[in-house]
Amino acid sequence: MSKCIALIHNSSVIIDVVRDVFERVYSEAELINIMDESLLRDIKEKGGIDYLGTRRICRYALCAEDMGADAVLMTCSSLCEATFAARPLLNIPAFAINEPMAQEAVNLATNIVVMGTLQSVLSPTVRLIKSKAIESSKEVKIEEALCAAAFEALISGDPQKHDELLIDEVARAAKNGDVIVFAQGSMSRLIPEARKRVNIPVLECLGSGVKQVKDHFES
DSSP: OOOEEEEEESOTHHHHHHHHHHHHHOTTOEEEEEEOHHHHHHHHHHTSOOHHHHHHHHHHHHHHHHTTOSEEEEOSGGGHHHHHHHGGGOSSOEEETTHHHHHHHHHHOSEEEEEESOHHHHHHHHHHHHHHHHHTTOOOEEEEEEOHHHHHHHHTTOHHHHHHHHHHHHHHHTTTOSEEEEOOGGGGGGHHHHHHHOSSOEEOSHHHHHHHHHHHHHO
């Protein structure tokens, strides 16, 4: 019997991307999309998700449960901390897209470089990795690699420059860490090229984030 997964998005851009990952990783799942782009606007303005944003996420998660969803998945790393706030309120599981990636980074290395184009996504990913390190009783060193120019290129309509800037940053980051973490799902499509450029693991959140949902229901 297929499971119904409610996806909570803060950008319409990621909807098709996540759907494609589900088609590849967990095609039998039925998907419901809940999207609120005002969340992304507020997160950018405030530097992260605040109390009011977290309340909205919790409400969406409760609505998803009322719709009959079997689980909820937050599809942006900037929403991961709201995921944890929603869990005690629900009778269904709530997943953060970047949680498996954070754990894998801690398992693989002690020197971790976290890359992103927005500080509002970079910071919660760093905090999550630190939390996973504490849970694993492991000391890690985390370096942030913010490539704001790549985001500016993207919103200016130059995705090629966005990609080139990020790939150049990957090459620099590899000199300072044992693993590179892509904080944003929008960066996942660059994984094949990034892995060609460096000899250390480069992790992304979408594939492992969807796989955690599949593994939960198949275990």
